[in-house]
Amino acid sequence: MQIKFTAEPAGDALAYFAYEGEKGxxxxxxxxxxxxxxxxxxxxxxxxKGSGGQMxxxxxxxxxxxxxxxxxxxxxxxAINDVAWQKAAAGVVxxxxxxxxxxxxxxxxxxxxxxANFGFGxxxxxxxxxxxxxxxxxxxxxxxxxxxxxxxxxxxxxxxxAPLAARAEGVEFARDLVSEPPNxxxxxxxxxxxxxxxxxxxxxxxxxxxxxxxxxxxxxLGVGQGSARPSRLCVLKWMGSKEKKSAPVALVGKGVTFDxxxxxxxxxxxxxxxKGDMGGSAAVVGxxxxxxKRKAKANVVGLVGLVENMPDGNAxxxxxxxxxxxxxxxxxxxxxxxxxxxxxxxLWYAQKKFNPKAIVDxxxxxxxxxxxxGHEHAGVFSNNDxxxxxxxxxxxxxGEPVWRLPLGPGYDKQLDSDVADMxxxxxxxxxxxxxxxxxxxxxxxxxxxxxxxxxxxxxxxGNDNPMEPVWATGWGVRxxxxxxxxxxED
Numbered sequence: 009m010q011i012k013f014t015a016e017p018a019g020d021a022l023a024y025f026a027y028e029g030e031k032g033x034x035x036x037x038x039x040x041x042x043x044x045x046x047x048x049x050x051x052x053x054x055x056x057k058g059s060g061g062q063m064x065x066x067x068x069x070x071x072x073x074x075x076x077x078x079x080x081x082x083x084x085x086x087a088i089n090d091v092a093w094q095k096a097a098a099g100v101v102x103x104x105x106x107x108x109x110x111x112x113x114x115x116x117x118x119x120x121x122x123x124a125n126f127g128f129g130x131x132x133x134x135x136x137x138x139x140x141x142x143x144x145x146x147x148x149x150x151x152x153x154x155x156x157x158x159x160x161x162x163x164x165x166x167x168x169x170a171p172l173a174a175r176a177e178g179v180e181f182a183r184d185l186v187s188e189p190p191n192x193x194x195x196x197x198x199x200x201x202x203x204x205x206x207x208x209x210x211x212x213x214x215x216x217x218x219x220x221x222x223x224x225x226x227x228x229l230g231v232g233q234g235s236a237r238p239s240r241l242c243v244l245k246w247m248g249s250k251e252k253k254s255a256p257v258a259l260v261g262k263g264v265t266f267d268x269x270x271x272x273x274x275x276x277x278x279x280x281x282x283k284g285d286m287g288g289s290a291a292v293v294g295x296x297x298x299x300x301k302r303k304a305k306a307n308v309v310g311l312v313g314l315v316e317n318m319p320d321g322n323a324x325x326x327x328x329x330x331x332x333x334x335x336x337x338x339x340x341x342x343x344x345x346x347x348x349x350x351x352x353x354x355l356w357y358a359q360k361k362f363n364p365k366a367i368v369d370x371x372x373x374x375x376x377x378x379x380x381x382g383h384e385h386a387g388v389f390s391n392n393d394x395x396x397x398x399x400x401x402x403x404x405x406x407g408e409p410v411w412r413l414p415l416g417p418g419y420d421k422q423l424d425s426d427v428a429d430m431x432x433x434x435x436x437x438x439x440x441x442x443x444x445x446x447x448x449x450x451x452x453x454x455x456x457x458x459x460x461x462x463x464x465x466x467x468x469x470g471n472d473n474p475m476e477p478v479w480a481t482g483w484g485v486r487x488x489x490x491x492x493x494x495x496x497e498d
Contacts (some may be wrong), residue, residue: 009101009134010154011127011169012479019111019154021076023100025084026058026068033058034085037116038158042071047079052403059083060092061099061474076109090373091407093110093122094129097155098474101133104152111154123159124168131176132475137187168185174301175489179482182287182294186467186480189264190283195232196312198286199240202293202312208300213243220353227332228353231346232315234270234323241354243361244296244310248303250498256307257496258364259296260354260372260486263289263314264348270317270343271325284480285347287466288370289314296491305498311358313350317343330430334450347371348443352450359452363493366395366456368491369447370484371463376439378464385411386465386483389444390458391451398495399458399487405494406486407475410460413441420445460484 011392013092017038026033028225033051035044050064069077082096083087097114104112114130117123136150159165185193185201193201199214207213220229225241232239249257253282268274274282289312296310324330328340330349334356336361337350351369358367377387386403388410390396396412403410413420419441422434430449444459451457465483468476476482 009131009152011131011173012154012156013123013159013165013169014113014156015158015160017113017115017156019156020074021078021104021109021112022072022074023078023080023112023114023188024116025080025082025096028058028081033238035082037118039116043077044253046071050079057081058094060072060096062254063099063103065103076104076107078103090121090125090405093125094407095473095475097126098129098133101130101152101155102474105134105150106148107374108151111156113156113158114151115158117157117165120154120161120164121168122311123157123161123165124172126157127155127165127169128172128176129475132175132179135180135183135419135477137184137480139476150435162446165309165380174297174341175486176270177301178294178298178485178489181297182290182485183477183480185290185293186284186287186482188283190316191281194235194237194265194316195240198263198314199242202242202244205300207299208297210296210300211245213245215241222431223357224331225331225353226330227338227349228313228315230324230328230340231264231270231317231332231349234320235316235318237316240314241321241357242312242314246296246304246306246308248299248305249307250305252307254307255363256309257293257492258358258362258367259308259310259313260351260358260367260369261292261310261311262286262373263352264347264350265314265316267344268316270318270323270346270438271319272344273319281467284313284467285372287372287462288480288484291370291462291488294482294485295488296484299466299492302494303393306492306496308492308496309356309358309362309364315350317346324408327367332450336430336449337424337428339431341431342433343445347373348446351447355450356448359455361371367451368399368460368488370460372466373461374440374443374463377461379442380413381411381464383464383468385409387440387461388412388458389415389441389461391415391448392456392458395456395458398491399460401489402454402494403487406490408465408483408487415441415444415448
């Protein structure tokens with residue numbers, strides 16, 4: 009999708025917006041008299057009020073040179089924010105994407121930042137994962153290729169859009185990763201894709217099985233030992249601060265490229281979705297792309313543990329005891345609680361290697377978080393109020409909201425083992441919390457850390473957010489990039 013910023017509308021589709029007012033819809037800028045008269049007649053005959061997501065479409069109107077004209081609602085003027093502008097433009101693009109229209113102009117952006125947000129929403133709405141749909145009928149293929157945002161400050165809007173375009177590229181890359189089938193994306197091939205990102209100026213390090221064995225990463229390696237695909241740990245480093253030696257922020261992601269559950273085998277129905285159990289790692293990789301593309305003035309390091317959890321004759325068994333690189337032993341009671349085992353060693357490596365000022369990890373860790381929060385919020389757990397607050401603010405600003413849940417010693421005791429330092433599950437109650445408690449045991453005392461459980465947001469069935477596709481959302485890229493931009497740049 010090509011996004012342009014222009015002074016004059018052009019194309020075979022035009023879109024104008026309206027606010028939701030006290031006495032009905034209030035039109036935004038750029039609406040001429042003929043269009044206004046047509047809009048008012050249509051509003052009278054409809055339920056259109058200018059609410060966010062509402063649309064009226066006009067085909068081949070006599071009062072316009074364009075084949076299609078759309079009036080779309082953006083909500084109440086006092087309540088609208090960046091995300092609302094983005095969603096409004098995304099809704100128009102989704103409506104026109106396979107309509108036959110090739111070009112669209114969105115008219116009336118009140119300022120350059122709104123124009124940039126229109127462009128960001130339009131780009132994310134245009135995302136498709138179609139590379140394996142070889143016999144897709146022409147009427148189901150996208151036709152819309154260009155979106156022009158009409159603004160009085162085209163140059164300024166282009167400048168404001170540049171970092172959002174970098175963020176969009178990171179989101180798109182993350183969505184591609186989550187959508188790829190597991191016979192295409194597995195630890196080795198995933199690591200190869202990451203290695204190519206050195207072209208963006210990222211420093212890439214890839215640890216193979218012998219290197220991780222030497223470091224004592226028995227927790228991570230135990231998860232992948234039943235797979236024919238050897239595990240990997242990848243590091244993506246961006247040192248953009250003026251102070252190159254200052255401590256970075258560490259972003260850590262769970263990258264289980266396919267999760268059968270191992271010997272604790274998952275039920276067959278729905279198992280195909282477990283190709284997306286690497287959503288946390290995809291978010292970290294996508295965020296590092298955004299950070300590098302916009303040349304963020306910050307030191308940030310991304311670390312992703314890549315494994316495949318399979319049930320062959322060499323697979324980890326329930327009852328096994330493994331030793332993590334941190335020197336702690338873990339009784340594995342359920343091999344399907346594998347993500348925390350991967351993250352334990354990656355968290356240790358992040359601290360040992362980089363001594364970060366803060367760590368944020370992301371993982372599709374527990375089904376319990378979906379029971380708690382559904383698909384609207386990710387759960388955030390943290391040992392640091394300031395970091396938790398920063399994530400909450402960043403999530404709201406970026407359109408990826410989080411909700412904080414508690415930690416505490418009362419939950420921690422559920423992980424105590426009679427034969428090892430800890431168990432890898434804490435029982436049925438408070439499943440998301442005990443998973444976070446497990447991870448906290450691998451975080452150094454006094455180190456700011458937050459865990460995001462994104463099992464309900466990394467992929468969404470029946471998604472009605474126009475900025476996201478039906479399945480892989482790329483969730484996490486926006487909040488991480490926003491967190492860095494707001495708090496950790498020079």
